[in-house]
Amino acid sequence: MDKRLLIVFALLAGIIGIYSGAETISAESWQQVLNKSQDLEGYYYQTPYKFSNNHMGVMEVWNQGYGIRIEMVNSLSGEKMILLTRQTEGTFYQIDPEAKEAIAFTYTDVELLPQDLDESRYAVAGSRFDQNFIDRVSSVKEEMYKDQPVFLLENKSTHGGQEEIYRVWISKEFGLPLKEEMKMADGRIHRRVYNEMKEGPFSQELFQLPDDIEIIEQIRFN
Amino acid sequence: MKGRLNRRNLVIVATMLVLMAVVMIQVINRFVDAPVPLELEEEADIQEEPDTEPDKVEEVEIVPHESLLEGLSKESSFASGEGLGRLMIPKIDLGMTVIEHASAANLNRTLARMISSDMPGEEGNFVITGHRMYQYGSHFNRLDEMELGDEVFFEDENNRYRYEVESITFVAPSEIWITMGTNRDSVLTLITCTPIARATHRLVVFASLQEILPL
Numbered sequence: 001m002d003k004r005l006l007i008v009f010a011l012l013a014g015i016i017g018i019y020s021g022a023e024t025i026s027a028e029s030w031q032q033v034l035n036k037s038q039d040l041e042g043y044y045y046q047t048p049y050k051f052s053n054n055h056m057g058v059m060e061v062w063n064q065g066y067g068i069r070i071e072m073v074n075s076l077s078g079e080k081m082i083l084l085t086r087q088t089e090g091t092f093y094q095i096d097p098e099a100k101e102a103i104a105f106t107y108t109d110v111e112l113l114p115q116d117l118d119e120s121r122y123a124v125a126g127s128r129f130d131q132n133f134i135d136r137v138s139s140v141k142e143e144m145y146k147d148q149p150v151f152l153l154e155n156k157s158t159h160g161g162q163e164e165i166y167r168v169w170i171s172k173e174f175g176l177p178l179k180e181e182m183k184m185a186d187g188r189i190h191r192r193v194y195n196e197m198k199e200g201p202f203s204q205e206l207f208q209l210p211d212d213i214e215i216i217e218q219i220r221f222n
Numbered sequence: 223m224k225g226r227l228n229r230r231n232l233v234i235v236a237t238m239l240v241l242m243a244v245v246m247i248q249v250i251n252r253f254v255d256a257p258v259p260l261e262l263e264e265e266a267d268i269q270e271e272p273d274t275e276p277d278k279v280e281e282v283e284i285v286p287h288e289s290l291l292e293g294l295s296k297e298s299s300f301a302s303g304e305g306l307g308r309l310m311i312p313k314i315d316l317g318m319t320v321i322e323h324a325s326a327a328n329l330n331r332t333l334a335r336m337i338s339s340d341m342p343g344e345e346g347n348f349v350i351t352g353h354r355m356y357q358y359g360s361h362f363n364r365l366d367e368m369e370l371g372d373e374v375f376f377e378d379e380n381n382r383y384r385y386e387v388e389s390i391t392f393v394a395p396s397e398i399w400i401t402m403g404t405n406r407d408s409v410l411t412l413i414t415c416t417p418i419a420r421a422t423h424r425l426v427v428f429a430s431l432q433e434i435l436p437l
Contacts, residue, residue: 004230049391049399050391050428051347051388051389051407051409051428052388052389052407052409052428052430053388053430054406054430055404055406055407055409056389068396072399072402077406079404079406081290081404083399092398094402096289096290096291096404098287099287099288099289099290099291099292101289101291103291103296105338132422133422136420136422155417155420156417157417157418157420158419159356159418159419160358164366164416164417164418164420165417166416166417166420166422166423182392182416182417182423182425184366184367185366186366186367188369190390190391190392192391192392216289216292217291217294219296
């Protein structure tokens with residue numbers, strides 16, 4: 001066979017080889033992508049919520065450093081509730097912005113308390129995709145979700161011969177979940193989705209209690 | 223000689239075109255025909271949170287806004303570890319004492335109320351947490367079996383409260399919004415760890431108050 005022909009074949013075969021291998025050889029590992037969110041200057045997303053048949057809607061979440069702002073709008077009544085959490089002074093606020101009122105919840109000595117299913121956990125909990133989670137991931141896939149490249153991670157748990165499976169679609173761009181599923185032992189699946197994700201930074205004012213809000217009740221823990 | 227060269231070039235061009243077509247098909251498959259999502263496998267049993275914007279907000283008559291927070295009864299006369307009452311869930315054959323304050327020590331004993339939540343009654347969010355024990359039926363070991371419409375009862379010294387499950391979800395441990403209540407409705411929230419033995423998340427069952435029966 002002509003040399004030039006061989007060279008052309010070799011080049012094209014190489015291109016195809018590299019392309020077909022691209023799905024398994026990712027630029028970043030899934031562990032690196034999971035750590036990505038910690039380097040973001042803040043992030044925002046929307047997710048649906050439902051307390052009851054009378055109270056459901058979409059919540060907007062801003063997360064920046066130790067500050068989280070959640071705005072929940074009841075789609076049936078139009079009423080809004082705001083939560084400001086992980087305030088540096090150990091207080092979080094539940095705010096009715098229209099009434100300009102808030103309830104303040106204050107923690108003391110949170111670092112000294114056990115990290116269990118305890119109210120203190122809510123104030124100090126870090127990323128749920130920590131080493132404990134990483135060590136338990138049982139399968140990893142790369143795929144597209146809503147036109148975004150993601151890692152699909154699966155975490156299986158068994159007890160009494162039954163299996164529960166947690167699945168999470170982690171955005172390669174943000175290192176954050178775009179979708180999560182919890183498949184219970186009886187086969188039912190609970191699902192959460194996170195939309196309109198974007199990176200900060202956001203104005204610090206978002207995470208501060210406005211001056212015109214009156215604290216109507218103060219709850220102290222511990 | 224000239225004719226041979228032309229044929230060879232033709233072969234090269236044709237081969238390149240075929241290979242380019244193969245590459246293009248792969249590219250199109252990757253970006254246009256994305257893999258079928260896993261969730262379609264179990265579509266029938268999915269209990270999904272609403273994932274679209276809610277329907278148009280109903281037009282509300284303009285009336286002065288009444289605070290969502292006033293009147294919530296968070297003040298408790300119970301000391302940490304003191305019994306508040308009894309939680310009963312027929313569906314999972316549960317009947318356990320609920321004590322005040324969901325501290326680690328209290329949760330090792332039984333179910334406990336989160337003191338950031340509201341007391342049971344007409345308004346607010348009464349939050350009870352419990353461990354997902356390994357032993358079958360112990361504490362909230364079977365909470366994952368709860369379904370929409372299931373009945374939940376809480377009984378204190380004076381009343382029997384009947385709730386019905388209206389929402390089930392899961393959250394990260396740091397998501398405190400699940401414990402927030404307003405004076406517009408009365409919700410009982412049950413929380414435990416999930417998946418069992420992994421506990422990366424919290425399983426959350428929301429039930430709405432249906433009636434209060436004096437004892």
